[in-house]
Amino acid sequence: MKIAIVSLGRSHLINLAHLLDLREDVEVTFYTMMPKSRCRKFGYNGKVVSLLFPIGVSQMVVDRLPKVDPYKKSALRFRLRKTFDKLVAIRLRKCDVLIGLNGCAVETSKKAKKMGAIVICDQGSSHILKQNAVHYSYSDIPISEEGTQFMLDHYKAVDYFMTPTEYVKYSDIENGLDSVKLLYNPYGVNLDVFRPTAKPVDKPFDVIMVGSWWKHKACDMLAEACLEKLKVRLLHVGSVVDCQLPTSGLFTHIGFVDESDLPTYYAQAKVFAMPSLDEGYGLVLLQAAACGLPLVGSSRTGTPDTGVLLGNAKECITIQEPLSINAIAEAIQLGLDIANAMPEGLRTPYGECIQNISWEAYGNRWYEILKQITK
The missing domain is CATH 3.40.50.2000 (Glycogen Phosphorylase B;)
Structure with a gap:
């Protein structure tokens, strides 16, 4: 062929x-x-x-x-x-x-x-x-x-x-x-690069978002949900497009980094969030899952599909529609509750199902x- x-x-x-x-x-x-x-x-x-x-x-x-x-x-x-x-x-x-x-x-x-x-x-x-x-x-x-x-x-x-x-x-x-x-x-995702990370214990970020910082990804709503509503620490890794970076002391911005360096940042956070208004499939969702993080995403990001691949895992949380700051905050809080309840050591909540998201x-x-x- x-x-x-x-x-x-x-x-x-x-x-x-x-x-x-x-x-x-x-x-x-x-x-x-x-x-x-x-x-x-x-x-x-x-x-x-x-x-x-x-x-x-x-x-x-x-x-x-x-x-x-x-x-x-x-x-x-x-x-x-x-x-x-x-x-x-x-x-x-x-x-x-x-x-x-x-x-x-x-x-x-x-x-x-x-x-x-x-x-x-x-x-x-x-x-x-x-x-x-x-x-x-x-x-x-x-x-x-x-x-x-x-x-x-x-x-x-x-x-x-x-x-x-x-x-x-x-x-x-x-x-x-x-x-x-x-x-x-x-x-899929490269499971040799993105591997289970240890549950962070040294002043971890509560939430990480990886990707361009712009309104299409509802970054303004994510920031308000995390920084104003929940008062939790938010880490962003990626470029900036059309959405202003928050000035809150709870927010940290890191510019574009090489893909091979991303596991270092996933390891520092409890939950991955992507509340996009529209997406094809956020590959970063799969990367974060491979690193053992609970996922919080809108229905437009591939979060529901990832959940199915990972055995209908409770750690894959789809934000309720219609998308709102309150709905994002509720989903993130659920993700944080799950993350905080994880045992110490390597985070492997998805077990053998993780092979379903390999390349x-x-x-x-x-x-x-x-x-x-x-x-």
Whole structure:
């Protein structure tokens, strides 16, 4: 089975490429803007078609532009994404299945279908119209109509959609996609990097949130729930987008850190929280779970799906809808009660079920799905 995988940069699809390429009956080609050496760093040793020049270098320049509004940067990245798609379509070779990350494989999907391939849009986020609706619920900054149409064009060009959560599936059905075309496979995590951590005892943070600090992730609500309502210590690790950082002495901000350093921060906290307004699947949820933390998240983050994978664990707490500061605070308090009741030593509340969220389990599920749709 020849599989072509298209992803601008590092995403969960580099893990999929690696896992599928290990199988004797699968041949993978990975199309990306990353250099081949970076693909090797992340464990993928198969075929790489790299568009580092001109796309990868241009992306790095955009990312480093000083004092540029994040929404303007997003518009520039969209231009690069369209160019990347056109170049991949030119370079694409015959395959049995094309898997393209949503929004970066429109022309590529069309060409693959002409060559007889089954084409799958891998949805790393909810339906674009759902994303837009959520955006306008808290912001009046215009969204690119061209960018929206490009995503809708991708939807039209494929045979199937791989969704990582029930929330993403529902957003697709809600916006008119055929449920028969919707596949389902939650993500995984590297259990060699993210391992059980000891219950923190030396002035731990009560709550940790990892990811961009912005309104889309309801960070303003999280801050008020933790710092004003519960009066607990909150640690944030990640970049800052459009949400002001709190000035409270209970709040600590750490900027972007390398993924391999994240376990150090998970080890310092009791509970992980992600009350996002909209999400594809928060990979950080899986990282925190692998490190032994109780999870608190909205129904839009993958928290319910993670709970199922982990044996309907009581440590996976979904915030009650409608999302509010009070609902977030209640869920976090429940998580803290569970965390405080854990025995001393390594935190392993999920037992053997933790293997269900490994990348290996994710790859196995993908392989079985591919066998079914290519019969």
